[in-house]
Amino acid sequence: MTKPSKQYFSLRWRFLIIVLLLLGIFFRCFNLNHKIYWHDEVYTSIRSSGYTGDEVIKEVFDGRVIGVEDLQKYQHPNPEKDLGDTINALAKNPEHPPLYYLMARYWRQLFGAAVNHPRGLSVLFSLLVFPAIYWLCLELFESPLVGWVAVALLAVSPFHVLYAQEAREYSLWTLTIILSCASLLRAIRKTKNSRKVTHYLWSWVIYGVTLALSLYTFLFSIFVAIGHVIYVFILERFRLNKTSFAYFIASVAGFLAFSPWLVVVVTNLAIIQHKTHWTTIQVPE
Known part of the structure; x- marks a missing residue:
């Protein structure tokens, strides 16, 4: 292939990636206020406003x-309920950590409680996933092309578009998972290429913070953390060196930051089992 042909081929791919990226942005923002505000999104509004489902039923169905x-007063923050009430409402439903719901509360205080406004927060997180996945691909493959292809695929993924338009925590969870993985790879690379602790210390701090944020977004982040453990110790061949030691300290710090909610989870396991019992019901074939 001649040089002009390679350049033309490269330009065609760039154009395609840009088109897919623009389509992904359009699909995430289109029709936000016309889709049905369904059951789970209603509970997002209720809990972030400081109410529980049982409280709403008791007060309304009389x-x-x-x-x-x-019903509107339960759908947006009001003077009856403050931030402490929101945390208490979430503690009574500990299967959902508080980070997204607290952010949703402040978001709706700033922009209002119209249907498209709570969903706008999820759209924002979904858009931030684009640079995050690009960064992860750079850490994995050191190839901008791979990064842009990943961005394009994620942009038009129906799965990610669907959750980008829901007032739920899943777009934030996706973002925190990718950031924690990318920051882990960066911290490992910095540690291997540096002799001074000060050169890679902040990389591990960033990893610990992103791990804690992921845990505070969704409990299943624990499985991501387990994957990180396996990856690091296989990479280091189960040796205790500066990389594995730094990883251990950073991950312990991340879990210590999550420990207040972990205590809530452990002390309310029976409630979690009751609230999530529906997941054990087999769907008829």
């Missing part, structure tokens, strides 16, 4: 005719 205004 034999009176229920108007729109009667």
